[in-house]
Amino acid sequence: MTLPLLFDTQGHVARITLNRPERHNAKTPEMICRLADAFDRFESDAELRVAVVTGAGTRSFCSGGDLELTLPLLSGARKPETEWDHRLVANRDTLFRSTLKGPVLAKPMIAAINGHCLAGGFELMLGCDIRIASETARFGLPEVRHALIPFAGTLARLHRQIPYAAAMELLLTGDQIEAGQALDWGLINRAVPQDRVLPAAMELANRIAGYGPLALAELKRATAKAVGHTLEDGFAIETASMDRIMASEDAREGPRAFMERRPPQYRGV
Template sequence: MSVLLTEVREFVGVMTLNRPEKHNAMNAEMFVRMAETWEAWATDPNVRCAVITGAGERAFSAGGDLGSLIPVLTRARPPQDQFEATLLETHPRVRDVAMLRTFFPKPVIAAINGFCIAGGTEVIEGTDIRICTESATFGLPEVKRAILPAGGSLVRLTRQMPFCRAMEVILTGRSITAQEALEYGFVNYVTPREQLLAKAMEIAREISENGPLAVAAAKKAMIETSGMPLEQAYLIEDKAWDVVANSEDAKEGPLAFMEKRRPVYRGC
């Protein structure tokens, strides 16, 4: 069985980390397949939004597989299969794409079905909207092992929750609960387990019904202008407007509104 399950449902790509017996810990094969999928979906017109989740009842992901992934990356042992060899040859590019450190142009929704630790937390830092179960926990325990959460957390976490909260999470290595994550603004919703994927798909479908060029341009501009002086940021916003306003979809949206019908967007 594949360590990564993927499918596309009505313009929504669904990615499932599929090693439940290992708490969906990411090994070399999963990293490589995640990177391949994100790269394919980035240019696939049939994918307008993506959802990432984990298989099983207990975990979204326990992070990198300490027994297989880390020994390869630290060269403690030679690669034992094609995925380990590929990861070693192409790291850190594959890592950056797999963990969404490289910009992904379409909205990504995380459906977090349990504990989400270390690299698991770092993956969802690359997502745009987050829903978790009531039993979910988040944490970056790397400093407890005298290493760093360097999959993006040292850069992204202070931008995604209050500065002092981010410092506490990283410097103590303690986990936080779903309710704390909600209070910190790190997740959007906390839901019962049985409603998790349905809620994620509801939001994903709502997004995918919108103009895909407008959605992609909005995401890109908001990320690019984060922390930028207003004068420079407005120039990027104006450029995004110019590109989207000259599209066929920008004509279709108002026309469909006037004709009282659902718009048919083609992404051009």
């Protein structure tokens, strides 16, 4: 049986693949639960330092929640039938963990956007730190066209990541934008040819995974925590991070390895 979500590793990098290309990788209750579990697995495995999230096929990264299975379940229009349905309904945190809504994962996340990135797929992208997209990818939040709203972090995240007016245009119209516009707004980091999306994301992930894991985690933690604080408070958050990192063995190993002209051996301590 083909699983709707794939999890594989390459050294210190995890690759998480939404695997329903025939349905534009739309998320079913099973996929949502498996995705939440995959993020938990990634976060708890000390050997894994960076994750790449992508979609199977060439048409879509993710088109959002399945309109036949997932959205009716969440609205109450469909009663739970499977074990995945019951799990999702019983614990709403599963839904939020699957879209990175909640406590910030300590490890870097890269989205390899190989096609259309819509609705819940768009929201998943917003939870990732770096986004590599196909030149032919399209982005949008069509929820309002179906009398719905985004609820997986977008209303808190989007206006912090792109200009307010741009965010409201996406939210209120449900229109899609092309990769070039997403790049101009800073929604993605780069747009590359279709066949370079996953290789470029994996190359970047492997490079980042070679850095000190404590420093990577502290960079994410402090940056996320400083959002919305005064500059003075932000400096205090940064200084606390500095104290934690400078007391680590990795902070001694990095400069030492550089001076000795050898690859560093980071242990995450």
